[in-house]
Amino acid sequence: MAALALVAASTGPAPSTPANTTTNAAYPFNKAAADAILRSSDNVDFWVRRSILAEASCIFEDMLSIPQPPPGALDDDDTKDGLPVIRLSEDSQALDKLLRLCYPIDDPDFHTLDELRPVLEAAMKYMMEEATSLLRHRLVKLGHSQPLRAFAIACALDLTQEAESLVPLAYTAHCAFVDELKDISAGVYYRVSHYMAKCTSPKHGSSGSKKARPVSITTSILEPQPSPRPTSVHLREESAEPVPPELLDSPTSDVIFRTTDAVDFRLHSSLLSLASPVFRHMMEDRQAERPCDSPNKTTPGSICYGVIFVSEDSATLAGLLRHVYPLSRPTPASLSALKSLLSAAHKYELTHLLTFLRPALQSHLSSDALRVWALAHRFNLPDVRAAAARVLLRVSYQELRHRYVEELEEIPAADYFRLLVYHDQCGQAASACVLAHALSYSGAVPTSPTGSPHLGRTHRRSSSSSGSDAPSPDATAVHKRASSHRAAAPSDPARELRQCSPGKKRGSTCHVFLDERSAEGWAHFRAHSAPRWWLMYVYKLALVVRNRPWGDAALDRGLWRSALARAAECECCRASFLPGFREYAEGLGAEIEKAVAKVKLDGGHNATRTHS
Secondary structure: HHHHHHHHHHHHOOOOOOOOOEEEOOOOOOOOOEEEEEEOOEEEEEEEEEHHHHOOOHHHHHOOOOOOOOOOOOHHHHEEEEEEEEOOOOOOOHHHHHHHOOOOOOOOOOOOOOHHHHHHHHHOOOHHHHHHHHHHHHHHHHOOOOOOHHHHHHOOOOOHHHHHHHHHHHHHHHOOOHHHHHOOEHHHHHHHHHHHHHHHHOOOOOOOOOOOOOOOOOOOOOOOOOEEEHHHHHHHHHHOOOOOOOOOOOOHHHHHHHHOOOOOEEEEEEHHHHHOOHHHHHHHHHHHHOOOHHHHHHHOOOOOOOOEEOOOOOHHHHHHHHOOOOEEEEEEEOOOHHHHHHHHHHOOOHHHHHHHHHHHHHHHOOOOHHHHHHHHOOOOOHHHHHHHHHHHOOOOOHHOOOOHHHHHOOOOOOHHHHHHHHHHHHHHHHHHHHHHHHHHHHOOOOOOOOOOOOOOOEEEOOOOHHHHHOOOOOOHHHHHHHOOOOOOOOOOOHHHHOOOOOOOOOOOOOOEEOOEEEEEEHHHHHHHHHEHHHHHHHHHHHHHHHHHHOHHHOOHHHHHHHHHHHHOOOHHHHHHOHHHHHHHHHHHHHHHHHHHHHOOOOOOOOOEOOOO
16 A cells, blocks of 8 residues: 555646547557556557556556555546546656556667666566666666666666766766756766876876776765864854744743754744745644633643644754844854855745845855855846856866765756856957957957867867857957057057067067967968967967966966066067057957856856866
């Protein structure tokens, strides 16, 4: 009977479609010798034999062993030709393949994971051991062609052995987005994407050795490493605010909340019910279990609702109740304490508290932007999430990929993947902006402002991003926008820049060409020379913002000092362009910021990258 209850809970409500709209399944599930009918979610009737199903599934064995009611006791929709109709949540395609695995006939073929997954889920739900074993083996085989999808499916279905065996293959395809990423956590995806890093770490072999073998991945891929338990000092720091006495010993309380650290809060059900619909339902459920006396007979201070156990500790619950009762409301002392309070506010649907805590979460952007992004995503704070994604542009793409926070375990991998794609698309947009600027200043027409400054990258990026398709500014537009940022700059920086030309006498020009190793987008500078200091400045800047798409990179101390030192060596550049170079760089940084601002955080995930 327990197994039958499992089926009833998992199949869900059955459609109430009239029986005359149903159709019969194909052979061999249309024989008159059947003694039961399974009806799929799309109203296809499978005429089956109880004995076969009972041998294949203990769930069906329990379900079919229940004595049937006498004739006429069932509705017309529950019987057909005198046979009981059992409604299932699977569609006819999945049910047909599942039953063929149970019957003594040829097993069905599975060519895609889309065909396999619903059948495997059904076989596991109905505890069909042989069918499940065959399908798990087939999942691994199909994983050779679609490893990341197969790995994610194995994780979603808690098939640890299959997931572990697919990890090496999944690593080779982890740069491509698949819909199944929504079924695994970002933490699992992070560990898959860094799987080979374990293989080549100094602990396990030379970093340059291609023959390094993977380390043991048991529990290291699917489960995060246990974090160290906080010390009592840290606990005291996070719990510095004492619990208000009004929450502990109110003489008019009528309910007790007991926390995980065994602290009893004596509270008022009326206030709790007004503040939170979840609290209200808790009070209603408790009242149904143990009804109170009528209000006029209830003595003051009587605990009408008894003791209710909650999953929060006393510090978190006290912080939460400060926003229910008229008490002081201090800001949580740490991001961990803030996380606990956000989690409780989300759980109990205290929307005003989530709004109140938004500025506190934003205050941690500069110190822990990735944790803030993950928390904002988990608790549906889109403005904070977008701000955190922007701050993360200050770190390089590789740095972002290698950062791990425990909050990644609590959000889907699909959304973490989109964050990485967003950073990549911002890099494309920033690099394209610098290239368009360089072509405009040199007098060339920017035809293809995409691509990285050089070809020898350690990883490939997607070129199909919305952010990299922004129109390239022409020379006039660039001059107009940049001039607003330059009070002391030359009146026409592009003209002043071109004053230094190869036609000048020897010693007064610093022109150079780019070599053939430069990317195709920079081919103009292979045939047309430009002042060396300026060309190297914009070329290196394009490389920097490709990985760290932030406008302040235009004022990077290393790039700036190198450019100034080179410019000072040229007579023309030293006199005409050098005085206003800072304002020029600030204007270029503003252009980079505008280009990056056009990229949307959730603008898409059609990107395939290969990481080093």
